[in-house]
Every structure is written in C-alpha cells, then in structure tokens.
Amino acid sequence: MAPYGSSSPLHNAAQVLLRALDLRGLEPPLGASPSLLTPHVGPEEEARLVTLATRLGLDELETAILATSVLVELVPPVGEAVAVLAEGAAGPLPTPWALELIAAADGHAPVACREALAGTGTLRATGALRIPPAHTFSGSPIVLARAVGDAVRGSTSADPVGRAALVRVDPPGAAFGRTAVAEHLRDLLAERENDTTVVVRGAEADRLCAAATPGGALVAVADTLADGEGLADFSIAAALEGRLPVVRGLGALPVDRRESVVRQILHATPRPVVWERGGDDAAVLGDQTVVRVPIPAMGVEEATRAWCDATGGTTAAGEVAHLRLTYDEIRQAVRVARAGAREGSPITGRALRSAATAISSRGLDSLAETLPRGPRWEDIVLAPRTQDGLRAVDAFLRNHDRLRSTPAYDRYFAGRGLTALFAGPPGTGKTLAARVAAGEADRDVFRVDLSTLYSRWVGEMEKQLDRLFAAADGTNSVLFFDEADVVFGKRGDAGDGGAADRYANLGTAYLLQRIETFDGVVILATNFLSNVDPAFMRRVDVLVDFPEPDAATRLRLWSQMLDGAGIDDLPAEDVAMIAERFELTGGSIRNCVVAAVLFAADEGRRVETLGLMRAIALEHRKLGRLVLAADFGAYHRLLPGSAEAHG
Incomplete structure (x- = not known):
C-alpha cells in the first residue's frame, strides 16, 4: 500500500513511478524521488487533485493515471523519469505503454489501464487527457488538458x-x-x-x-x-x-x-x-x-411576483404583468426604467411598459419591418363581417395570459398560439387592422413580406425563417406575414413542378411547422383568397374577410378621412355622390384625400369638390381604370387631360 494514502495521489504516483523503473532495472533521474516533490507539490495541490478526481467521478486507477500526467507537467524530473520508462517514445510525455508499466507496478492489470485510457473512458470523455492520432496507440503521447494543470496549481491566470x-x-x-x-x-x-x-x-x-x-x-x-x-x-x-x-x-x-x-x-x-x-x-x-x-412563459401571477421582486414592490408592477418577458428581461426593463426616472421618483407603469416593449422586440428589427401602432378600433371603418373576425383575434391578444390557464387552451391550442388569415383586395385595411389589434393589446407588430423571403435556393428560406422565429420566440410581438399566397398558393399553380417546386414545398412545410410551434399570434395576409391552398386553410384558426366596401361603408370612410384632414365644408350631397359613384377601397380613398389636400395647398385654396374629383381621376389612372364622363359628370371636362380621356 502506498504510504501517503488516498489524500496524496501525486506523491503516490511518484512512488509508483520509481517502483516501475526499479522493476525494469532502470535508474531514475535526479529529482524524481517523492521526497524531492515538496517545492512543487504540497497539500494544496494534493487537495485540488482529489477534488477534481471526485467531481469527475474517477476511480482509483483513473486518479493515479491523471496524477502521473499532472506530475509530468508540474515536476520536470518526473517527465524525465517517464521518458526513461517509455524509452523516449514521446519525450517527457507519458504514453499508454508507460502508464501500463506504472499501473502494473501498483498491482493493476494492463487491460484495466487500456480501458481507463479508452476514448469512451472518463479521462478522455471529459477532455482531461487527450491522445493525438498516431500509428501505434501504445506509443502515442498523452497530453494533459491545460484546465487540469491550472486547476491543480490553483492558477487564475488562464481562466477557461x-x-x-x-x-x-x-x-x-x-x-x-x-x-x-x-x-x-x-x-x-x-x-x-x-x-x-x-x-x-x-x-x-x-x-x-x-x-x-x-x-x-x-x-x-x-x-x-x-x-x-x-x-x-x-x-x-x-x-x-x-x-x-x-x-x-x-x-x-x-x-x-x-x-x-x-x-x-x-x-x-x-x-x-x-x-x-x-x-x-x-x-x-x-x-x-x-x-x-x-419552458413555459411566466403566468400573470408569476410575472407579477418577478416584477415586484425586481422593482422592490412598486404598485406599477401590475400594469406590466401581462407582458411576456423573461426573468432577465424583466430585470433589465426595470434597470432601464429606473435609469430614466428622476432621482427619488417612483418608477411609473408607463416607463416600465416603454422599457419592456423595447426589450421584448429587440432582435426583430433587423429581420422585419416594425409597423407603427394604429388608431383605436372606434377610429377605423370596417364591414360588420370583418369586425366579427377581428373580435376573435383581439380577444386572444388581450386575454392570452388568462386563456393559458384554462383547460380549453391546453386542449385546443396545445402550447401554440393563434393563426389568423386576413384576406381581401389591396387597400381594404388588412395591415391597418393588424396594427390596431396589436396596439390595443400593447404589442408591437412586425411585417414580413413573404414574396421577398421566398427563395428557391435549398435551405435559404428555412434559415431566414429560423432566425425570425428565434428572435420572436417568447416576445410580445405579433408577426404579420404579407403576400401569404406566394408561399401557400395552390400546388401546381406556379413553377415547373420540378426540383425547384419541391424545394419551395419544403420551405412552405417548414414555415407551417414554425407557425404551429410559435406561442404567439401570427397574422397572414393575402389579396387573393382563391389562390390559397385549401390544405393550408385547415391550419387557420380565424379567417377575417376584408371585402371591398359598399356604398354605405365608402360614405363612412370618406366622411371620416375628410374630417381627419380638416375638410368639413364640402357639400354633403357631393360627398354622398362620390361615395355612391366611385368604387374605391379605404386605401384608395386615403390616397384621394391626400392628393386633394396637396392640390389645394399648391393653389392656395381650400379643398373643393373639383379638387377631390381631380384626385379621384389620378387614382383611377393609377389603378388602370378609365376616366369616363359617365362617372365624373360635369366635372369631367374640367379635369386635366379630359380631351385625351374623351378620345
């Protein structure tokens, strides 16, 4: 039995090395004796090696092998002794053959040593010892990891x-x-x-x-x-x-x-x-x-405790508990809000919301367009059937955290969020409705144009989507995908049906997979519902139809937008005639009001019916429509280019 005991593996290793040399009839170099290790190895080094071996789960033989390798680095004469034993095969570094001889001198079978040095053994699996590739295993040098030497020395100069x-x-x-x-x-x-x-x-x-x-x-x-x-x-x-x-x-x-x-x-x-x-x-x-x-997101109660803990118990914590932030983001938001508050003043709920929103959506700015938050629901004009669909989206956004704790959520959503499809012609309010819904729930909305994200290069679309969803995961943001029919169009409608289309289908499948595992709200928009694959429609939770406005809805749109522009003196019968006669969407009506205001400003007068007719004619030409006398009546001959229109 080694005289130093299990608490002195380094001294034990030196003694066994000398025994192995003696059994081979070899003379040890000066300085290899255990009694001469004291300047290099003391109780602290022994204790550190024992701690390391214990935490790595090393057995007696593995600890002895590691101790020999450590001694070679700590005490140069030990390396010289190992070189003598290994007949110089690897210089001062130990080899499997040399360690087998040392283990045998301590009563261990050679096969046990080889097993301890196997690639699946703890010594090499932890990286504590490495054996570079060589022609023969037995003659390969065994390299001690720097971290082991640092740990035994107690060195802090080479922090991992x-x-x-x-x-x-x-x-x-x-x-x-x-x-x-x-x-x-x-x-x-x-x-x-x-x-x-x-x-x-x-x-x-x-x-x-x-x-x-x-x-x-x-x-x-x-x-x-x-x-x-x-x-x-x-x-x-x-x-x-x-x-x-x-x-x-x-x-x-x-x-x-x-x-x-x-x-x-x-x-x-x-x-x-x-x-x-x-x-x-x-x-x-x-x-x-x-x-x-x-990892589930914090519930409202957990989030409230986290906000209270980070703020020191401010009453404003309840105002932001519904926001889905991580534990670290909550603490960071509090630091940001506190830095912006006046010295000695309490943190307000508004400051916390502002900081939380900025932190929650960071990382998405470089991948998608941040849309400005829209007006309130009462400030926009929508068809009744559109309002019904939007109520479901609005309810999910405002009550998401409360819904998460209900049996219905676990059963029907199974950890995912809500997928909505907004369908309707351009200018019918799809993007505006997404902005309003997100803003009402105190969330940001990020717009992604799928027509620009779409790629036929293998794997490229998947990489872009992975970056996007990784950045959005766990945030309070709404993802708004425009031009959804580009990706979810009916199969066979585009392409040659060859390899490129198969790659595109892989991208579509991957987008579906990411949407279904996203615990948030995804809104997809399309101008052409008839182009969307019915197979995708089965994945949609809510379909919101945005029809072209009828005459009554157009009158409400004209009235609201004219009032918003400060135009309140146009004859009511003229506005009613325009709404009845010209079938324009909300987006086109907005364009007409803006153009009429610009014309009036250039001419130094207030907006009049003629100026509005000029703006409508301009919008008609942009839409590829004819400017006909039957539509414009007596104003037609006063419009720029009317003679050309007659022709």
Missing part, C-alpha cells in the same frame, strides 16, 4: 472563460417561478440513461438549468468546444464548480464537421444539456435519444 467563452449562470431567486418544471428537469437529470440527451427548449433554458442544479449552470457555445482544449475547459470547469454543463448553438456548427463535433460534445463527461433555440438545433440531434423539456 477566455478560451471556451463560458458563461456562469447562478441559480435564480424564487421570483423566477416555474418550480415544477425545474423539479421535473432535476429528476430527469438524476434518472437519465447514459445514451439520453436532455434538451431544454426556450429563451430561458440557462436559467431553468441553473434553477435545477444547486451550483447553477455553465453555458458554452458549441463552436468554441470543437477543439479538445475547449471541451476540456468546459467539462472540467463544470465539474470543479459543481455546475450543470449546457451547450447552445449546435445548429450553427459548420456542416462539414457538425456530426463529429456534436457526437464529441454529447458524449462528454459530465454529459451536457442541450439548449435548443430553433429548428437547426433540433435537426442536428438526428437519431439521438432525446428527452425535451419546454
């Missing part, structure tokens, strides 16, 4: 954070909520099989993992772990600090080495949890045995 971009996440406070989900994750981690990968999906995966582990979480970007040193830094730091290792960004790995890197990461020890943010991350996992843990 700088090498592997590690982020430490401490357990959140009780205000984080989601206690049941954190307990479920904790149970999964304790009971999972060796070949099972736990995947946590959502914007707050790092916080949930930290809540499920007493020591918190350690998060790394997959690309920084692609080399052996980065993975070793990650695994060893997690083990030493007692943190749960979490990997994000698997989908961003280069395609040419993705499979090998993912396999290496997922089989590391301790086995990391995967943070899944988008479709690319899920696809990379392939045929892995996966258990997914989705």
